[in-house]
Amino acid sequence: MTAAWVVGHEDGKHILLPCGEVVYQDAEILYVGHGFAGEVDERIDCGRSLIAPGFIDLDALSDLDTTVLSFDNHPAWRKGRVWPKSYMDAGPYEMYTPDELVFQKAHAFAQLIRNGVTTALPIASLFYREWGETVEEFEGAAGAAAELGLRVYLGPAYRTGNSYVEPDGRIDLFFDEPRGLKGLDDAIAFCGRMDGRHRGLVRTMLAPDRIETCTAELLRRTAAAGRELGVPVRLHCSQSEFERQTVSRLHGMTSIEWLESLGFLTDRTLLPHGTHVSPSRLAPGPGRDLEIIAESGAVVVHCPLVAGRFGNGLESFATYRARGIRIGLGTDTSPPDMLLNMQIGLMTCRLAEGNATACRAEDYFDAATLGGADALGRTDLGRLAPGCRADLVVWDLANPDLGQIIDPIQTLMISASGRDARTVVIDGRTVMRDRQIPGVDHVSNAARAQRQFDDLMNKYPLRTFGHPPVEEIFSSTYRIVGKTVR
Ligand SMILES: [Zn+2]
Structure with a gap:
């Protein structure tokens, strides 16, 4: 994998590698740096992004x-x-x-x-x-x-x-x-x-x-x-x-x-x-x-x-x-x-x-x-270095909403959010690619989670002091006018 920035590791500290490379085989990292001399099965260019430890x-x-x-x-x-x-x-x-x-x-x-x-x-x-x-x-x-x-x-x-x-x-x-x-x-x-x-x-x-x-x-x-x-x-x-x-x-x-x-x-x-x-x-x-x-x-x-x-x-x-x-x-x-x-x-x-x-x-x-x-x-x-587990995240730095990129870690700390994690590799397996997790329908799971959460909220009176109705337990920001649709 190559990217505009890679967080490598040397002498117990993270380092920043512009146009860096990460090579891994199965679950293990083989190489992090510039100009890997060996053969690789596949090359993935992550472009304007940061490859960092998860x-x-x-x-x-x-x-x-x-x-x-x-x-x-x-x-x-x-x-x-x-x-x-x-x-x-x-x-x-x-x-x-x-x-x-x-x-x-x-x-x-x-x-x-x-x-x-x-x-x-x-x-x-x-x-x-x-x-x-x-x-x-x-x-x-x-x-x-x-x-x-x-x-x-x-x-x-x-x-x-x-x-x-x-x-x-x-x-x-x-x-x-x-x-x-x-x-x-x-x-x-x-x-x-x-x-x-x-x-x-x-x-x-x-x-x-x-x-x-x-x-x-x-x-x-x-x-x-x-x-x-x-x-x-x-x-x-x-x-x-x-x-x-x-x-x-x-x-x-x-x-x-x-x-x-x-x-x-x-x-x-x-x-x-x-x-x-x-x-x-x-x-x-x-x-x-x-x-x-x-x-x-x-x-x-x-x-x-x-x-x-x-x-x-x-x-x-x-x-x-x-x-x-x-x-x-x-x-x-x-x-x-x-x-x-x-x-x-x-x-x-x-x-x-x-x-x-x-x-x-x-x-x-x-x-x-x-x-x-x-x-x-x-x-x-927690680090990308030879012999470590291949657990890494590709952070999208091409998103124009981030503003101007300065140091990549400072940029993450200033204007990125978890939603800018694009691709995730754990133990050498790509568990999320371009925000898609194989086999997971995120939208329908979120809808199911909402229903489950709504049901739980409706049960709160049972185990709330004095057993008041749900509306009394959870305040609204402003006065609600009309019927709520969940
Ligand atoms: Zn806690």
């Missing part, structure tokens, strides 16, 4: 995102994001059918590819679930990923607890430890059975849901299993005020301090979202969270878009890096557009620091590629 998404949106429903609907506990006691007592149930669960993952995987993501660690909400994610749906997800050709790290989410809201509006936690430990056992068995499937395209991870819904025993056993299996362990923590208060009330320390005391943190631990670390504006106090994270080697999974929508963010990406913290990126919400996340991350970092030189385009490009690979311990991902 993005590694450590918190990859893998459902029909319901977080967007809270965009202008607050507080969460009145808007169907915390189960009312009445719903919990009646027995929570699965709001999607097994078919719908598999469809939404397959649809989300296709969307990730469409945004230039080549390695994904899926995340989905548990609000609409009976309890945790199931092994069966993840076996389905492995099949869907293999069919599409997306590189994934899979593990069903499990938990020992759940938050709920009492009739008087007080939020409390309900724990069922045996149920959570059974979820962990199932997840461990899943790792043993599925790791390395589909020629290594499918790998596994352990994914306890979020720290305030986990008991100490669940976290201890998870950490031990992670070490034994040698898989990444992802746990949402330091991400909300509710979590901060709950962990402090139950354990008398910050989330990070509690994880340290449990021996949970290792260099295979992935921590979305790391915004509410102490001390900071969001979590005042005498904490030493950043120090603990840096010393443990754990990775902060930075998801700037979802954080920004909730009015917060890392303070800051540059400060965390300066303190020696490893950082990877995640999309986490809709749209699953890594570029948009990088753009917003860069701006929120500069805002937090009050300084335009606090971070540069390449810092975020590194985090989305090399940072993710480092988090997974994969020196064969």
Whole structure:
């Protein structure tokens, strides 16, 4: 493949190759540079474009995102994001059918590819679930990923607890430890059975849901299993005020301090979202969270878009890096557009620091590629170099809407979006060509996704505090005049 620009790799750093060449055979890159001397079977000239390593998404949106429903609907506990006691007592149930669960993952995987993501660690909400994610749906997800050709790290989410809201509006936690430990056992068995499937395209991870819904025993056993299996362990923590208060009330320390005391943190631990670390504006106090994270080697999974929508963010990406913290990126919400996340991350970092030189385009490009690979311990991902996996994205620089092209990475960070990913190759297989994914009818899938999402929205009153009608749960921007057509 040749292109106006290629992101190559030398001495541990990305380099830019004007009129560069990438040669790969089967799943592996043979050559990146100028003037390949060997024979090739096929030449693909990508013209005015950038060939770059694919993005590694450590918190990859893998459902029909319901977080967007809270965009202008607050507080969460009145808007169907915390189960009312009445719903919990009646027995929570699965709001999607097994078919719908598999469809939404397959649809989300296709969307990730469409945004230039080549390695994904899926995340989905548990609000609409009976309890945790199931092994069966993840076996389905492995099949869907293999069919599409997306590189994934899979593990069903499990938990020992759940938050709920009492009739008087007080939020409390309900724990069922045996149920959570059974979820962990199932997840461990899943790792043993599925790791390395589909020629290594499918790998596994352990994914306890979020720290305030986990008991100490669940976290201890998870950490031990992670070490034994040698898989990444992802746990949402330091991400909300509710979590901060709950962990402090139950354990008398910050989330990070509690994880340290449990021996949970290792260099295979992935921590979305790391915004509410102490001390900071969001979590005042005498904490030493950043120090603990840096010393443990754990990775902060930075998801700037979802954080920004909730009015917060890392303070800051540059400060965390300066303190020696490893950082990877995640999309986490809709749209699953890594570029948009990088753009917003860069701006929120500069805002937090009050300084335009606090971070540069390449810092975020590194985090989305090399940072993710480092988090997974994969020196064969996140870069285009001989011996690495052929996971690459062709970014269209010929689109006149981009404006004038300057440095290609700076151009992506200034004016491109995920929709400018034209062709995607993963493990040497072209999984999207000219925005067409073989075997996927994107338009009809999007229509099906809309119907499924509408049905889910209509079920919100059942598990919303006080059971108000849908129109009261979700506000409209302006007064609606006439009948809505969905
Ligand atoms: Zn997340």
